[in-house]
Amino acid sequence: KQEVTQIPAALSVPEGENLVLNCSFTDSAIYNLQWFRQDPGKGLTSLLLIQSSQREQTSGRLNASLDKSSGRSTLYIAASQPGDSATYLCAVTNFNKFYFGSGTKLNVKP
């Protein structure tokens, strides 16, 4: 069974810092990996989707990488802002099913 782990569970940084969130998974046979943002009491906002054949995806200040062989992905956030404060979830898919990590709660202090 696929298991997804996210480290750290929580992170607090001052505004302007660059930061890295980590995601690891146990089964490398994945279709894709997706990073989401979840604000308190809200649904999921998709940030980046990396297909299994890709190594990375970029959107604005966000960059996500994928290393299937080692079962790892990182989400890099450049020049963090208070508005980036949220919980970040990574999820891997094996065919139809999504397997979510427990998330990293990010707090960016002004």
Added chain:
Amino acid sequence: GAVVSQHPSWVICKSGTSVKIECRSLDFQATTMFWYRQFPKQSLMLMATSNEGSKATYEQGVEKDKFLINHASLTLSTLTVTSAHPEDSSFYICSARDLESPKTNEQFFGPGTRLTVL
């Protein structure tokens, strides 16, 4: 991008009553939809896969008689929590798979429904 809506966004009900939650794909057809549950400070757990025109597939440990799923059309799936109890209080999120998406297995998530059972 594709949009998935949920209704209601929040609901409060008395213990023992049933609650229906709707999940709609607004601008695409979804033969498969998924229902997740999220307890406070925890991640999303897949409850069941909803297939249009056929029975839903439930994950291990999820009671199919308690969580009734109907996927009557290509744009609508419903989750009914029957005889709800306080322990069913949770955040329920659906997702839908867009078969025409060029990205393998790309799914779009609804905004969630907060259920509180008194």
